[in-house]
Amino acid sequence: MKRYIVNSRAACYAAILIVLLVLPQFITPYHVTLMETGLSLAIMALGVNLLLRYTGVLSFGHGAYFAAGAYAVGLLYMYLPDHFTFENAILAALLVSAAISALFGLVCVRHTRVFFSILTLALCMLLFAVLEKAYHYTGGSDGIRIPIPLFFGHEFEGMRRFQFLCGPYYYIVVGIFAAASLVMLAIVNSPFGKILQATRDNELRAEMIGIRVKRYRLYAFIISGIFSGLSGGVWSFVNGHITPEICNWVFSGEVVYMVLLGGFMIFEGPIVGAVAFTYLRLYAVATTQYWMLIIGATLIFLVLALPGGITGGIQSLFNRLKPKRA
């Protein structure tokens, strides 16, 4: 029975991957870039949910690590243009976000829930302030322009930026997204993942079976920081331009919203939420200048009426339609 379930899950994933790969044939180039945004943000959403669902803590400041990744790419371009290749950029994003999330995490995990959330927010704004004020180093609020780099030595000759984005880069994003999702899936199902959930369920008992809870929270924090950094790095090429605004806590809040929208109880939820939110925001902005009202109202509705998010809703629908057991 279990084999069947595992296999059908793998089959679903394979099907979705195939759909993603053939998608560009059916949608406009603009929507291809939208999907790129959605998928790169999905990586960050998975990271945030590692903390929320599996560790039981809510970070309202993960934009800091997203920004760390994005700015690692940008600063690499500014200061080491000769070494500005895609591989190096992503590597830089991973390293810098790991370092910053380790540093900030050390401060945050020592505190319990409310203070933890406040601190993640405050530290995020600290980085924001630094990025904005350090005009000479980071371009301040003007930001940094991100051009297309070399990919493993290969230069996409003669392609204009937009063409590149809708073409080869899409597949690169899908590839990275798929890899990141699988890594997160492995982490969540591993002994580490189980222990993490134990610290979520009962901190006291976890200590009493020999788990140093704060240490494990820190590990989870760093892992989620790295995912956010990867997300930022990948996204920076999609957007072509980075500003300190990605480090604003409001953006972090939007990512938490994505997680809730998709449903944080189910592993795939954040992915669904990230893609859905990208489209929701698009339509809201296109429809009215009061798009924040729409987002805010839908968020409130979600919290009150549909806390399980989209996937949660689907699951309860599924449960209701399933034939009752005799």
Added chain:
Amino acid sequence: MGLIYALNGLYFAAFLFLTSLGLNIILGVMGILNLAHGSLYAVGGFMAAYLIGLMAQSSLPVMLLVSVLGAVAVAGLVGFVLETTLIKHMYRRALEYQLLITFGILMLIEDLIKLIFGGESRYASAPFDAMGSLDIMGYTYSVYFLFVMAVAVAAGLFIWWLMVRTRLGIMLRAIEMDREMAQAMGIPMRSLTIAAFMLGSAFAGLAGALVVPTTPAVMGMGMDPLIMAFIVVVIGGLGSLKGAFLGSIIVGLTRSYTIAYFAELEMPLLFLIAVVILVIRPEGLFGQK
């Protein structure tokens, strides 16, 4: 010159105190971390700016009274509406949901302000100009700043009196100390929770109302005060009046001096101080564990 920086710092501390006081009350009594707190600050600010515009022909005392009281009343009213419609569902829910719903409220109010007052900045400098300035040790110092500090001190004394000398305050503190016990003792939880939320919102509105004569009411004006209020709560400790007072002064003075000498370092230094204090004393200066 140093005295002027100190005075500026205290002036800034006055706003911090009022905003963080509101946040502390809500957080302490209700256990809710209200991300929309800055929005109520903005509501107060826009309301006051609007009223000052209306009262342009009136005398200073009337203008001040109407604008401040009007702003505070509206902020309190908004708090009442929020609590009774939305927040009250959140007490049993996890912290995460509380944060998210207040985040949603933040976005909602931001656009509602845009809808009602239009998206443009509103200037309301009349009271500030009318109060003129004093000569302090050879430097001109606006009387309005001193007025704001006086209001903050008065507010602090009011809260102290409320918490220590009135039945309402004692009940609020009981709830803060032990919610279940308070309930078991027959304290009217609903009315008090609503009262606490209104009180907290009113203070935020007061801070916003006091700021608009000096800087115009603009969209997003509540964001920075929110962060600053968090810093003050973190430094001063949860649920502590003394902590909010001392924390505001520390933050205010630090900000004032760093702006004067190392403008770039302002925010980073503040955060650094908060982090250092937290590392040494995780519950803040006067917080309980």
Added chain:
Amino acid sequence: MLQIQNVQKSFGQFMVISDVSFSVEKNEVVALLGPNGAGKTTMVNLISGHLRPDAGKILLDDRDITTAPAHVRIALGIARNFQITQLFEELSVLDNVRNCIFSTEGRSGRFFKPANAYDGEKTEAMNILETFNLAQFALEPAAGLSEGDKKILDTAMAFALKAKFLLLDEPTSGVATSDKFKVMDTIISAIQKQGTATLIIEHDMDIVAEYTDRVMVLAEGRILADGASSEVMENKEVKETLFGVSD
């Protein structure tokens, strides 16, 4: 094995433990009795590391652990259950026990292979569940168990840590009377196989009489009696303290 030397603990003005000394050796099952409020749970907390004594020493295998924090004591081999059950509610029953095994084996940091792929640990966890008659609930979330089964699971988890010294705080309270002996049989035979030193807090005299080698009575912060069950139970002072009877 475990030695308590002249330990003292006060809460404010109130001295809960005043000058308590005893030891528990390998293979021994010792019961700690006493009226409510005598300080038994405090004693357990002092041994497990939740509380620090104001005076005195605690030694494990001649090693001074008086000031050692809880996680160090666990690493050294002390395990306990909880009077008010403390489980990982959302995780499955199997995971609850398996996590203990991962922890003792130092495998909690592994993050690549799925937990279910660790056959050794899974088998071991299932064995323990079977021993405690919980195997049929293996995949259900712990929150769904009956109160009595939760208590048993709590004890099973303490047991899964393969401790050198086991602290059991009322392991059968909340368990159906008909099951009590069965549960204790399981625990005791498993303990005896491993030679674990065990300290049990119990109120049920039948359990005490049947399963323990030695009995200590704690009253008003002091050890009133310490010896073989049969002797201690005949002691007049003990009977008065515990049952309020006087001849």
